Amino acid sequence: MSIPAAELTVGQEIGSVTIPVTRQDLVRYAGASGDFNPIHWNSDFAQGVGLPGVIAHGMFTMGAAVQLVTDWTGDPGSVIDYQTRFTKPVVVADTTAQPGVPGAVLEVRGTIGALDPEEATARIDLTVTFEGQKVLVKAQAVVRLS
Amino acid sequence: MTINPDLQGRSYPAGEVYTVGREAIRDFARAVKATHPSHYDVETARALGYADLVAPPTFAIVVAQRADAQLITDPGAGIDFSRVVHADQRFTHHRPIVAGDELVAALHVDSVRAMGGGAMITTRAEISTVDGVRTATTTSSLLVRGEEQQ
Numbered sequence: 001m002s003i004p005a006a007e008l009t010v011g012q013e014i015g016s017v018t019i020p021v022t023r024q025d026l027v028r029y030a031g032a033s034g035d036f037n038p039i040h041w042n043s044d045f046a047q048g049v050g051l052p053g054v055i056a057h058g059m060f061t062m063g064a065a066v067q068l069v070t071d072w073t074g075d076p077g078s079v080i081d082y083q084t085r086f087t088k089p090v091v092v093a094d095t096t097a098q099p100g101v102p103g104a105v106l107e108v109r110g111t112i113g114a115l116d117p118e119e120a121t122a123r124i125d126l127t128v129t130f131e132g133q134k135v136l137v138k139a140q141a142v143v144r145l146s
Numbered sequence: 147m148t149i150n151p152d153l154q155g156r157s158y159p160a161g162e163v164y165t166v167g168r169e170a171i172r173d174f175a176r177a178v179k180a181t182h183p184s185h186y187d188v189e190t191a192r193a194l195g196y197a198d199l200v201a202p203p204t205f206a207i208v209v210a211q212r213a214d215a216q217l218i219t220d221p222g223a224g225i226d227f228s229r230v231v232h233a234d235q236r237f238t239h240h241r242p243i244v245a246g247d248e249l250v251a252a253l254h255v256d257s258v259r260a261m262g263g264g265a266m267i268t269t270r271a272e273i274s275t276v277d278g279v280r281t282a283t284t285t286s287s288l289l290v291r292g293e294e295q296q
Contacts, residue, residue, distance in 0.1 A: 076184055
């Protein structure tokens with residue numbers, strides 16, 4: 001992979017993507033990650049601890065959002081630093097009986113937040129929203145450009 | 147339950163070895179909807195210069211959360227897992243994780259701050275190979291909500 005840093009400018013958009021999320025996605029993420037907290041798959045339990053309903057793992061959202069960045073660089077190993085703050089829960093409705101209907105939809109947009117020509121790195125700032133509200137804040141991925 | 151303020155500064159030594167398997171990388175990649183072929187196809191990964199399948203950027207959380215579990219399940223810590231909310235997360239990769247890596251994680255409790263009736267706990271996992279090659283540093287802040295906080 002080699003993105004010519006000279007052709008990039010701060011503020012430039014790298015792309016956007018829409019990510020549909022279902023309860024099954026959360027069960028799959030629970031299994032793959034080992035995070036079986038029932039707030040991510042059981043409505044009664046989630047409401048019992050004061051949540052509006054089953055919520056996505058923050059790490060699911062963080063992990064899914066960064067694909068925009070690695071698709072842009074063409075190399076998943078190009079991400080040398082990735083951080084975010086989780087500000088709002090992504091409540092995923094139970095659409096199990098309606099195959100193909102998402103329980104939540106995430107909108108992800110990436111822009112170049114900073115460039116470091118000496119280090120040949122770029123910081124990509126991700127905007128991740130659910131129902132029009134930001135669910136990740138200061139979501140930033142630093143990638144190696146060559 | 148109240149959070150033990152003496153947790154700050156505590157460290158948990160590297161525990162069991164986590165061996166990164168190809169199927170674990172494929173399963174995790176599917177779970178975060180990652181489609182890059184280097185997560186699934188060994189030849190593609192090798193063509194990019196990796197020894198084997200390369201893990202998605204957030205895969206290190208699997209190893210980090212196993213290390214966090216030592217703290218969360220420590221009866222002396224006073225943490226009710228059902229009241230834990232992930233507040234922030236950072237990954238710093240010293241080199242990409244690939245299938246075949248044998249990883250260990252040492253956990254450090256960097257800070258414990260009272261927040262309302264609960265607490266914000268920041269942990270750092272230093273992940274390395276069993277041979278001592280630094281792989282990733284992960285930092286997690288966990289908000290443990292107090293009983294009266296809904």
